[in-house]
Amino acid sequence: MAILEAKNICKNFGKLEVLRGIDIEVNRGEVVAIIGPSGSGKSTFLRCLNKLEQINDGTIIFDGEVIAENGVYANDKVLRKIFKKMGMVFQNFNLFPQKSVIENIIEAPLIVKKEKKEDAITHARKLLNEVGLSDKENAYPCQLSGGQQQRVAIARALAMNPEIMLFDEPTSALDPELTGEVLAVMRKLAAEKNTMIVVTHEMGFAREVASRVIFMDNGVIVEEGTPDEVLSNPKNERTKQFLNRVLK
Amino acid sequence: MFLTVTTKLLEAFSVNIKIFFITLLFAMPLGMIIAMGSMCKFKPLSFITRVFVWIIRGTPLMLQLILFMYGPGLIFGYTGLSRINAALIAFVINYAAYFSEIYRGGIESISKGQYEAGYALGMSKIQVFFRIVFMQVVKRIVAPMSNEIITLVKDTSLARIIMVVEITQTAQNFVATKAIIWPVFYSGAFYLIFCGILTVLFGYIEKKFDYYRG
Ligand SMILES: Nc1ncnc2c1ncn2[C@@H]1O[C@H](COP(=O)(O)OP(=O)(O)O)[C@@H](O)[C@H]1O
Ligand SMILES: [Mg+2]
Numbered sequence: 532m533a534i535l536e537a538k539n540i541c542k543n544f545g546k547l548e549v550l551r552g553i554d555i556e557v558n559r560g561e562v563v564a565i566i567g568p569s570g571s572g573k574s575t576f577l578r579c580l581n582k583l584e585q586i587n588d589g590t591i592i593f594d595g596e597v598i599a600e601n602g603v604y605a606n607d608k609v610l611r612k613i614f615k616k617m618g619m620v621f622q623n624f625n626l627f628p629q630k631s632v633i634e635n636i637i638e639a640p641l642i643v644k645k646e647k648k649e650d651a652i653t654h655a656r657k658l659l660n661e662v663g664l665s666d667k668e669n670a671y672p673c674q675l676s677g678g679q680q681q682r683v684a685i686a687r688a689l690a691m692n693p694e695i696m697l698f699d700e701p702t703s704a705l706d707p708e709l710t711g712e713v714l715a716v717m718r719k720l721a722a723e724k725n726t727m728i729v730v731t732h733e734m735g736f737a738r739e740v741a742s743r744v745i746f747m748d749n750g751v752i753v754e755e756g757t758p759d760e761v762l763s764n765p766k767n768e769r770t771k772q773f774l775n776r777v778l779k
Numbered sequence: 780m781f782l783t784v785t786t787k788l789l790e791a792f793s794v795n796i797k798i799f800f801i802t803l804l805f806a807m808p809l810g811m812i813i814a815m816g817s818m819c820k821f822k823p824l825s826f827i828t829r830v831f832v833w834i835i836r837g838t839p840l841m842l843q844l845i846l847f848m849y850g851p852g853l854i855f856g857y858t859g860l861s862r863i864n865a866a867l868i869a870f871v872i873n874y875a876a877y878f879s880e881i882y883r884g885g886i887e888s889i890s891k892g893q894y895e896a897g898y899a900l901g902m903s904k905i906q907v908f909f910r911i912v913f914m915q916v917v918k919r920i921v922a923p924m925s926n927e928i929i930t931l932v933k934d935t936s937l938a939r940i941i942m943v944v945e946i947t948q949t950a951q952n953f954v955a956t957k958a959i960i961w962p963v964f965y966s967g968a969f970y971l972i973f974c975g976i977l978t979v980l981f982g983y984i985e986k987k988f989d990y991y992r993g
Contacts, residue, residue: 583895607903615901625896628993629914639900642910673992684896691900 534559534726535695540589542575549575551750560724564731564741568773572750573730577697581614594694615643618688618696622704624680626672633668636687658686662716678709682716698729738762746770784962791949792969795935802870802931810878817883835876841940843869848941866938877927885920918988925981929974
């Protein structure tokens with residue numbers, strides 16, 4: 532049973548057609564990796580799902596609820612209720628700099644979900660433990676390395692108990708020696724059967740963790756299948772070229 | 780003599796202080812409204828607001844004081860506005876325009892990612908503004924606001940242009956009538972002490988925000 536269904540997603544920025552009819556279904560517990568050259572529309576696709584960008588056409592259904600139908604989004608109040616169940620992790624972390632690590636994590640549970648403060652804190656501590664940052668709960672983002680900041684950002688998204696996690700190149704802004712700690716957390720999430728869509732350039736991670744790999748180019752899905760099918764035995768010429776370039 | 784000068788200067792300086800606080804009280808919120816207007820997505824409104832700010836910042840405060848003093852009477856035949864109120868209106872409008880630009884700069888300097896992180900967590904626009912963005916903006920505008928506010932202390936003397944009795948003019952009167960110079964230095968001390976207090980206060984506020992970078 533698909534938890535997320537995106538049909539015929541089209542998006543243009545002015546004259547530039549960035550998404551040209553994307554169809555994706557994601558099942559509960561699945562990890563979908565989206566790969567593709569820079570500028571192919573991967574980020575834009577993710578951002579359309581939670582209306583950080585607006586689609587021009589297409590339908591998005593999440594957990595049985597309509598996010599957008601034929602290019603028209605549901606009203607903001609309905610959407611906010613749905614977006615509580617979608618977590619997003621950004622390339623640049625986007626932590627709130629004036630808030631400590633634990634304040635970053637409990638903010639949305641407190642003001643969006645109206646959780647009790649004690650409960651939010653208990654949950655936040657459990658999440659910090661999971662991402663290996665228990666000793667940093669009172670630190671401020673500017674005192675953390677990129678890898679630590681990204682792990683806090685993951686904990687912050689998880690604090691809402693999302694049904695799906697969207698990752699937009701979560702390790703691209705990190706020094707190579709810091710990507711490992713973030714990928715390790717994501718591996719753990721995948722092993723715990725969290726539903727995830729991960730835009731990534733980490734082919735090793737996609738191969739190991741993804742249940743499905745989608746190759747996007749120029750606003751369309753070119754090839755889709757198991758990691759083995761797409762990454763080891765690509766059928767499409769463009770996929771082969773792309774993999775040749777990035778795997779070298 | 781010293782006592783007379785002291786009383787006179789104190790009396791006059793209370794007018795400067797009054798202009799100062801009333802200007803802050805009204806110009807700070809009015810500046811926010813103007814800033815919102817100039818950032819409004821409805822283009823005609825943001826255009827009109829920006830032209831307004833350009834006119835206010837592009838002409839001398841002195842000129843605006845004269846306009847608000849004599850304009851209502853000569854243009855509309857309304858003569859009920861006292862000198863001090865005319866001065867206050869001119870100061871409030873002038874400073875609101877300057878504050879609005881500081882606010883706008885502060886708000887626009889916050890990265891889009893901060894808003895997006897909030898929206899992605901299911902926050903509303905109002906929640907994102909007040910819970911996420913607002914305090915970050917405050918940190919960024921403390922320094923330019925303190926500059927502007929200290930300038931205001933000294934600008935209050937401009938009210939003399941429309942014959943509002945204030946400290947600089949009072950000091951000058953002693954020079955003219957008694958041929959003594961020391962009241963000029965004395966009046967300077969009033970400004971210095973007041974600005975000194977403000978400097979310490981703003982330093983304290985800035986320090987409060989030192990706990991994080993960004
Ligand atoms: N806000 C925007 N305004 C205009 N063009 C944009 C905007 N965001 C992205 N684009 C363009 O859309 C295309 C796809 O971008 P993106 O989705 O970020 O690609 P990817 O994540 O695959 O690298 C690029 O050509 C990019 O320049
Ligand atoms: Mg991208």
